[in-house]
Amino acid sequence: MTTIVRVAARGDGVADDGRHIAFAAPGDTIAADGTVQPGPHHNVPPCRHFPACGGCQLQHLDDESWSDFIVERVASALAAQGLSAPIRMPQLSPPRTRRRATLHFDPAGRLGFAQEKSHQLVDVQECHVLAPELFALVKPLKRLLPSFKPKRRLDVHLALADQGVDLLVTGIAPEGLAHADAISAFAQEHRLARFAFDDGMGPETRWEPDAVTITLGNVPVPLPPAAFLQATREGEAALVAAVREAVGDAGIVADLFAGLGTFALALPGRVYAAEGARDAIAALKAAAGRAQRLVFTEHRDLFRRPLTTAELDRFGAIVLDPPRAGAREQAAQLAASIAPAIAYVSCNPSSFARDAKTLCEGGWRLDWVQPVGQFRWSTHVELAARFSR
Numbered sequence: 120m121t122t123i124v125r126v127a128a129r130g131d132g133v134a135d136d137g138r139h140i141a142f143a144a145p146g147d148t149i150a151a152d153g154t155v156q157p158g159p160h161h162n163v164p165p166c167r168h169f170p171a172c173g174g175c176q177l178q179h180l181d182d183e184s185w186s187d188f189i190v191e192r193v194a195s196a197l198a199a200q201g202l203s204a205p206i207r208m209p210q211l212s213p214p215r216t217r218r219r220a221t222l223h224f225d226p227a228g229r230l231g232f233a234q235e236k237s238h239q240l241v242d243v244q245e246c247h248v249l250a251p252e253l254f255a256l257v258k259p260l261k262r263l264l265p266s267f268k269p270k271r272r273l274d275v276h277l278a279l280a281d282q283g284v285d286l287l288v289t290g291i292a293p294e295g296l297a298h299a300d301a302i303s304a305f306a307q308e309h310r311l312a313r314f315a316f317d318d319g320m321g322p323e324t325r326w327e328p329d330a331v332t333i334t335l336g337n338v339p340v341p342l343p344p345a346a347f348l349q350a351t352r353e354g355e356a357a358l359v360a361a362v363r364e365a366v367g368d369a370g371i372v373a374d375l376f377a378g379l380g381t382f383a384l385a386l387p388g389r390v391y392a393a394e395g396a397r398d399a400i401a402a403l404k405a406a407a408g409r410a411q412r413l414v415f416t417e418h419r420d421l422f423r424r425p426l427t428t429a430e431l432d433r434f435g436a437i438v439l440d441p442p443r444a445g446a447r448e449q450a451a452q453l454a455a456s457i458a459p460a461i462a463y464v465s466c467n468p469s470s471f472a473r474d475a476k477t478l479c480e481g482g483w484r485l486d487w488v489q490p491v492g493q494f495r496w497s498t499h500v501e502l503a504a505r506f507s508r
């Protein structure tokens with residue numbers, strides 16, 4: 120009899136004889152005829168759409184084995200670069216806390232998550248990851264969107280802002296009085312914070328009774344449509360706590376790839392924030408100014424123009440939170456910097472490990488990694504890590 124011993128990066132169970140078995144959890148056993156006997160870590164998937172829906176890959180794991188999966192992803196990415204570090208217990212976001220998601224609507228009337236490597240959409244009737252405020256719009260949207268007669272697939276971006284749900288539909292620009300009335304009626308009935316459409320020319324807001332904000336570090340920040348937000352409030356809090364710990368009382372801190380200021384506004388002292396998205400950095404600048412926070416902003420492409428070693432050396436600590444590709448160019452400059460500490464936040468263990476290797480070759484030590492599971496039941500892994508000299 121073979122036993123599942125771990126979960127591979129894409130979510131398959133890996134047996135002690137090396138076989139990959141789909142939807143098997145550690146501790147499950149595989150009988151001679153190939154049937155999976157659930158073990159103690161096999162979770163009964165709570166959702167009827169699992170595994171067909173693209174939103175979740177790991178509902179068959181209990182939290183202990185999901186947590187082990189996350190730790191192993193980080194450890195194996197580091198090991199592939201010849202590195203190791205203390206990896207802390209992952210901080211897992213509970214079900215139904217996702218406050219930002221993109222669903223898709225197809226002309227056949229299905230609304231759901233996209234599956235990896237497939238064009239099929241599962242028409243979601245229930246969801247155990249979305250915040251209830253977001254899920255509550257699924258059925259009403261399925262009634263509204265067909266009235267615009269879309270000819271191709273639409274993207275439906277949902278985010279939970281301070282004022283309620285911020286909704287952006289891309290791929291269509293409804294025109295005419297009837298559509299305008301339908302949009303206003305829908306927004307009013309569902310108390311939307313904002314309703315915007317984008318057919319390739321940039322978001323056009325059709326409803327926004329009060330300026331939409333997202334509060335970060337107690338500061339309400341204007342929220343541009345479809346701007347980056349950490350996926351859950353719990354995930355944001357875990358990452359912020361790890362960054363604060365990593366930075367300590369560093370004096371002036373640089374926050375690179377700052378977005379709307381998730382970290383810049385959560386740090387107590389003076390912060391320099393750099394970000395490539397113009398609308399995000401403008402929002403952070405305005406919010407920090409209004410709240411009289413000492414955040415100095417710069418619109419800067421950190422791939423093309425990373426902070427130089429001389430610039431970095433002026434800071435007491437550097438926070439960086441790049442996109443999935445990582446921060447190859449910035450890491451090369453950081454490797455030679457004498458700044459005392461780095462807090463590296465990443466949504467991709469592989470690019471993180473590659474950049475960590477560059478830093479360690481420059482004499483930095485990787486002190487710890489705090490994984491964060493804010494995409495519940497998915498193979499997505501986030502983390503915050505501390506490097507010191």
Ligand SMILES: C[S@@+](CC[C@H](N)C(=O)[O-])C[C@H]1O[C@@H](n2cnc3c(N)ncnc32)[C@H](O)[C@@H]1O
Binds near residue numbers: 349423
């Ligand atoms: C993972 S998000 C983090 C944002 C922010 N730290 C937060 O936690 O909300 C990555 C950010 O990097 C920005 N970005 C992507 N490419 C960039 C580049 N080449 N230069 C500067 N910023 C970039 C994105 O606009 C996005 O805001």
